[in-house]
Amino acid sequence: MAIDQEHRDWLAQMEERSKTKQKTFIDGISAKLKRPRVATAPAHPFRGAPEFWKQFDWSTDEKIERFSANFRAAGGHVAKLPDMKAVTGFIAEKAKELGAKYVVRQDQPELAALGLEAELPQGSSLSVWNTDAEEHWKARAAEADFGVVIADYAAAYTGSITVLSAKNKGRSVSLLPTVLFAIIPVERLKTRLGEILPDFDAMGRESLPAGIHFISGPSRSADIENDLTIGVHGPGVVYCLIVG
DSSP states (O other), rough: OOHHHHHHHHHHHHHHHHHHHHHHHHHHHHHHTOOOOOOSOOOOOOOOOOHHHTOOOOOOHHHHHHHHHHHHTTTTTEESSSSSSHHHHHHHHHHHHHHHOOOEEEEEEEHHOOOOHHHHHHTTTEETOOOOOOOHHHHHHHHOOOEEEEEEETTTOOOOOOOOOOOOOOOOHHSSSEEEEEEEGGGGGEGGGGGGGHHHHHHHGGGGOOEEEEEOOEEEEEEOOOEEEEESSSSEEEEEEOOO
C-alpha cells in the first residue's frame, strides 16, 4: 500500500511539473505575440453539419451521374446495369477478357443468387469467403484475381462505397484481390456521407461491425516526391456496378 501511495505521489508531482512547463511555454508565446494568454475555451455555437446541408439531396439519376463522375475521377470504373443477371454477365465477361482464374466473393445471399460459378470461363474457379474452417482465407484472397462484394452504402457526393466487415463479409475480399467488383443496389446509393454515418451511431458501440471501409477508387499511394503508385494497399482496379 505504501508503494502504491508513493507511485501516486510521484505521478502527481510529474503532472504538476508538466503543467508548469506547459504554462511557461504558452506564456512565452503570448509575450512574443504581445497579447494576453487565452484562459477559457472559445465558444462553439454550431455542432455538426448546418441544417441546409442535412436537407441536401439529389434525385436518383443525379446521384448515379455524380457518383460515377467522382469515382471515375479517382481512377475507378463504373457501369450502370439493369439487374443482377446483367451483373453476372458483366463479371463473367471481364473474367474472360482479363484471364481471371480465381474469384473470391462474400458469403451473401445476393451474391449467391448471381450464379457466378456456372458463368465463369472454363478453367476459372470461385470460392465463398469463410465457408471452410480449414482454409487460409486471407492467403486465398491474396491469390484471387477478382474479389466480389456487395456495398452496404455508397455516397454520390464523395464517390465512395461503404463495405462493412463481418464473419461472412471478410475485409480481405475487398482489400487483397487484384480487381474488385463492388455491386451497389441503387437504393443503397445516398447523396451524402451524412446519411450513412448516423446508422453507425444508432447501432451502439457493442453492435458496431469489426470494420467499416470507405472505398473511393483503386488503391493510391504517393511518396514524399509525389510519385503516384496504384494498387499498393489494395486492388489496382475497381469496378462499381450500380444495379437497378
